[in-house]
Amino acid sequence: MKELLRGLKPYWLSVASVLVLIFLQSLSTVYLPRQMSDIVDIGVVRGDVPYILRVGALMLLVSIAAAACSIIAGYLSSRVAAGFGRTLRSKVFTHVENFTLHEFDQIGTSSLITRTTNDITQVQQLVNMMLRLMIRAPLTAVGGIIMAFYTDAKLAIVVVVVMPVLGLVIYLVYSRATALFRTMQKKIDTLNRVVRENLTGIRVIRSFNRMDYEQARFDKASFDLTNTATKVNQTMASLTPAMMIVLNFSTIAIIWFGGIRIDHGAMQIGSLMAFIQYVTQILFAIMMVSMMFFVIPRASASAARINQVLQMVPEIQDPVHAKQANEVRGTVEFRHVTFSYPGAEHPAIEDVSFQARPGQVTAIIGGTGAGKSTLVSLIPRFYEVDEGCILVDGVDVREMSQKHLREKIGFVPQRAVLFSGTVAENLRYGNEHATEEEIRHAADVAQATSFVLEMQDGFDSNLDQGGMNVSGGQKQRLSIARSLVRKPEIYVFDDSFSALDFKTEAQLQSALKSEVGDATVVVVAQRVSTVVDADQIIVLDGGRVVGMGSHSALLDSCQVYREIVSSQLAEGETA
Known part of the structure; x- marks a missing residue:
């Protein structure tokens, strides 16, 4: 995967712009709960309406700016991912053009088609999500953790307990899904080969009246792929409810222990509301990362298959110093x-x-x-x-x-x-x-x-x-x-x-x-x-x-x- 991602170098300016925009968006995400806490603890408690309006207007402007940053970052990341995919497709196609017939036979035409289309699309989607989520999620999570400890260090122990549990859930799902995605890409190759043979050999199939046989062959390849895809989706689908359970129990624990601290006068209501939002941001940031795990295993398998093509050195190479013919033309x-x-x-x-x-x-x-x-x-x-x-x-x-x-x-x-x-x-x-x-x-x-x-x-x-x-x-x-x-x-x-x-x-x-x-x-x-x-x-x-x-x-x-x-x-x- 690292070798492929080096192809992002020509887009460094757009990538840097996305990083800056997402950083600003993450700052606004961390900034807003703190202002909401001040509205409750100062404006509502004291009945200071001008303060509420002033801070509320500031929060509205920050929200609009965050939305603008998100839209521009999404546009730029989509352009970068599309350009990266185009460049990678061109690179693979150009490299394959230099293959000898032996290399074509070794990989297979149907597999080369899948790698040039489906596999590159998977990597392109990963690049798009990386620019939008893999950068934003860590920034939001780190900012949320810092502000949670700043708001109430003792209550933040709940976050420390929850994080390893979430990490274990993600690891278990990811380790199983990676192997299934590799198998799935191979079965896409098989289905592609069957369809290609069927379409190119349709005259022979009809002349020998083998439509039923070919239908059975297609159904076998299709059902095989469907079964593997179903297993993958079932595995990945288990991630969201597991994380929601952890999130809900975390919220219950925060309200329980936060209520005790408010009752003892160690915390204000607005601070508890802000703390809940910070913890929610942290957990949702982790959930955003978990969404990447729907894409990473498949893209990782696809990247390995693309690298196999790019790293394959054609048996026939041009000499460093090519010679020109001097004798009779055509001998x-x-x-x-x-x-x-x-x-x-x-x-x-x-x-x-x-x-x-x-x-x-x-x-x-x-x-x-x-x-x-x-x-x-x-x-x-x-x-x-x-x-x-x-x-x-x-x-x-x-x-x-x-x-x-x-x-x-x-x-x-x-x-x-x-x-x-x-x-x-x-x-x-x-x-x-x-x-x-x-x-x-x-x-x-x-x-x-x-x-x-x-x-x-x-x-x-x-x-x-x-x-x-x-x-x-x-x-x-x-x-x-x-x-x-x-x-x-x-x-x-x-x-x-x-x-x-x-x-x-x-x-x-x-x-x-x-x-x-x-x-x-x-x-x-x-x-x-x-x-x-x-x-x-x-x-x-x-x-x-x-x-x-x-x-x-x-x-x-x-x-x-x-x-x-x-x-x-x-x-x-x-x-």
């Missing part, structure tokens, strides 16, 4: 590259070596799980290799800045990803300064223009989140067009033609030849028809290169490639 070379996923028993890629040159198409083919997508994910340095090295333009990618490396690459992922916004905005994701002519040309090459123009507003038509209002093949073509708009040195197509029919694929590949002729092209494919015309075909099996060469050469030399070709021909003939 990609793998030298004895081995890579394993964390916790995996066997490497996903093992001792892979090849070179992809500008003006050539390098195709990668192999069975499911052969490591094709893993291999091309290493080029933009989504993962760090275990052994060997990957060179881009003669420079090890670990010696280049990630920004410089990825500016060279136009990556079309296996699963096409589109963002909410217009078609044109999605295509400009590859180059925000692209002209309408460049966007239109890229769409023409990607065979996307025809269906885009059929949409209501053409290139200004809106796409739903994830491109849910276009088909899989259309999403792939838009993803390819987005890469073409960038005009990179290296194109990486990770099985990006799988959702296209043979005619569209043939037209697209024909158009691509002239468009990307001078660039390095790396294509991952399942279909032999996609790779048959490639300058170089790399055959993967079990993460190893088992064949490399042209289509005709591999038919003669590579058993795995022959099996892939014969299986697809057999499927075609059967069809």
Whole structure:
């Protein structure tokens, strides 16, 4: 929590102003009972009406000033808390943007969403309450204790007895609630994950008629969270009645012993009234602090989760002195590259070596799980290799800045990803300064223009989140067009033609030849028809290169490639 609260430094002036205002408000709170005591002991007892009016007017002005201080302090504390929350969200989001795919897998997407939204909101609420209550309550309590002893030191012994009792009650409730709040945040993660999977996988759920199963899964996560939340609220709800019991018994004791002291002439009625108000202020200040314990345990758990994200150092870091490429633009070379996923028993890629040159198409083919997508994910340095090295333009990618490396690459992922916004905005994701002519040309090459123009507003038509209002093949073509708009040195197509029919694929590949002729092209494919015309075909099996060469050469030399070709021909003939 301390690490996060350092983020309040930019708001030190507002925080200082809140402190001053709350201090003035606390002074007025302590000042008013004393004046009320004088009204009773002097004005009422002596029948001095002008004195009552004079002191009453002064009390009214002090009350108005205290209210003004409270309003301004509340406004400033709300602004500080909101600004702190905004800064912290931005900090977490920026830090997460630098994570490798391994860190995303380690924490989980649903948990990262919860930490960036719900957890930061909890900490923001704590900051707001700290500025308003955690400062005011101690000042009021200390002032009340001082004035209670000043008013009657012997009667103040009641306060000394009550304070430890209240402290014990707060400790018992707080210790149990803290553990429950940590559990509750984890169950919010679980519920968030279930909802996210349900919404993103709704087509699969409906196609397999699994709505009842998903409803049961949601109900289980929801009821689990509800039960924990109920336990937390029951625990925290017990605090208020327990404190009210202590407060009421304290008041009874003060009136009892105060009456005895008045009867003995050691105390006046006005002083007893003031003393009761001071003790009430002390106990209510402690109750205000106890209200913080509704927020502190949950915010503390949330702060720990946020710190876990901020303290996680991405595995992939830019070098201190990044190198720039000096050789031919677009050359990609793998030298004895081995890579394993964390916790995996066997490497996903093992001792892979090849070179992809500008003006050539390098195709990668192999069975499911052969490591094709893993291999091309290493080029933009989504993962760090275990052994060997990957060179881009003669420079090890670990010696280049990630920004410089990825500016060279136009990556079309296996699963096409589109963002909410217009078609044109999605295509400009590859180059925000692209002209309408460049966007239109890229769409023409990607065979996307025809269906885009059929949409209501053409290139200004809106796409739903994830491109849910276009088909899989259309999403792939838009993803390819987005890469073409960038005009990179290296194109990486990770099985990006799988959702296209043979005619569209043939037209697209024909158009691509002239468009990307001078660039390095790396294509991952399942279909032999996609790779048959490639300058170089790399055959993967079990993460190893088992064949490399042209289509005709591999038919003669590579058993795995022959099996892939014969299986697809057999499927075609059967069809």
